[in-house]
Amino acid sequence: MSIKIKIAVLFVLLFAGIKIFAQQGSDKVYLFAYFKNNGKDGLHLAYSHDGYTWAALNNDSSFLKPTVANDKLMRDPCIVKGEDGLFHMVWTVSWNDKGIGYASSKDLINWSEQQFIPVMAHEDSARNCWAPEITYDKKKRQYMIYWATTIAGKYKMDTIVESGYNHRMYYVTTKDFKTFSKTKLLYDKGFNVIDATIVADGKKYIMFLKDETRIPAQKNIKIATSKNLTNGFSLPSLPITGNYWAEGPTTLKMDNTWIVYFDKYRDHKYGAIQSADLKTWIDVSDKIVLPKGIRHGSIFAISAAELNVLLHQ
Numbered sequence: 001m002s003i004k005i006k007i008a009v010l011f012v013l014l015f016a017g018i019k020i021f022a023q024q025g026s027d028k029v030y031l032f033a034y035f036k037n038n039g040k041d042g043l044h045l046a047y048s049h050d051g052y053t054w055a056a057l058n059n060d061s062s063f064l065k066p067t068v069a070n071d072k073l074m075r076d077p078c079i080v081k082g083e084d085g086l087f088h089m090v091w092t093v094s095w096n097d098k099g100i101g102y103a104s105s106k107d108l109i110n111w112s113e114q115q116f117i118p119v120m121a122h123e124d125s126a127r128n129c130w131a132p133e134i135t136y137d138k139k140k141r142q143y144m145i146y147w148a149t150t151i152a153g154k155y156k157m158d159t160i161v162e163s164g165y166n167h168r169m170y171y172v173t174t175k176d177f178k179t180f181s182k183t184k185l186l187y188d189k190g191f192n193v194i195d196a197t198i199v200a201d202g203k204k205y206i207m208f209l210k211d212e213t214r215i216p217a218q219k220n221i222k223i224a225t226s227k228n229l230t231n232g233f234s235l236p237s238l239p240i241t242g243n244y245w246a247e248g249p250t251t252l253k254m255d256n257t258w259i260v261y262f263d264k265y266r267d268h269k270y271g272a273i274q275s276a277d278l279k280t281w282i283d284v285s286d287k288i289v290l291p292k293g294i295r296h297g298s299i300f301a302i303s304a305a306e307l308n309v310l311l312h313q
Helices: 003-025 303-313
Strands: 026-036 042-047 074-080 086-094 100-105 115-117 130-138 144-149 167-174 184-187 194-199 202-210 220-226 247-254 257-264 269-275 294-303
Touching: 026 074, 042 294, 042 303, 086 144, 130 194, 144 194, 167 194, 184 194, 184 220, 194 247, 202 247, 257 294, 294 303
Parallel strands: 074 130, 074 294, 247 294
Antiparallel strands: 026 042, 026 294, 074 086, 086 100, 086 130, 100 115, 130 144, 144 167, 167 184, 194 202, 202 220, 247 257, 257 269
């Protein structure tokens, strides 16, 4: 082999190596933010490369202890990576409070001072703010924060509700997590609804929600869709979960496959369903591996480099 050919081969191999390294450096890793027990010990994180098998980070110890509100809980954490490069998190601070928790981080290890956002303080009869979530609106370049609240006596109860809770979904918008719009109603289709999570899919938004109707019992996950993030969501679909009580859905889309994780809270374990078209769902609960005691949370993507920092903190 001539020297020129050898040099050419070396350049090809070098280029291929650089390309492979670059691809590896940009590989997606999935992170699951969750709480355990009653939420007193704060934020937990687990990671996955395939979306099915999850390993706890930090020996499944808390990354952030809750400090705001009277109960100082950190339940139902939802984290998104913003256009500003920061990770933004909201969470449930109490069973009965008129606001939610918020904090941000560059690396998921060091967090800003925690804040209490009083999103329902204007409603004297508001009982709670449960399971807040964040979805980014690319068109308007703003974030929507939404949650479930019961306002005592506001909505007709056609059926028995538990402890008087009769939720609807509400929201605020923000561009900087410092100033917020007025609170508005997001979803009311005449039934008790909690645990909504909304993801963009092409030109539409898909809301996965829990029908909280007690009698006749629903307690399942359904889907609603809209062309707009803040309004116009459809009536819910038929249940996509099975003959068990499910709540706290969080979604993961890999290529053309949707996976919805949820808490089978009466069975004290997690479940998952999978679909290619959002219509036909198969149960894949036997294929998932999760840290023991995991509770309602959210899934989001990070880079391999960001995971490396978490692994070596």
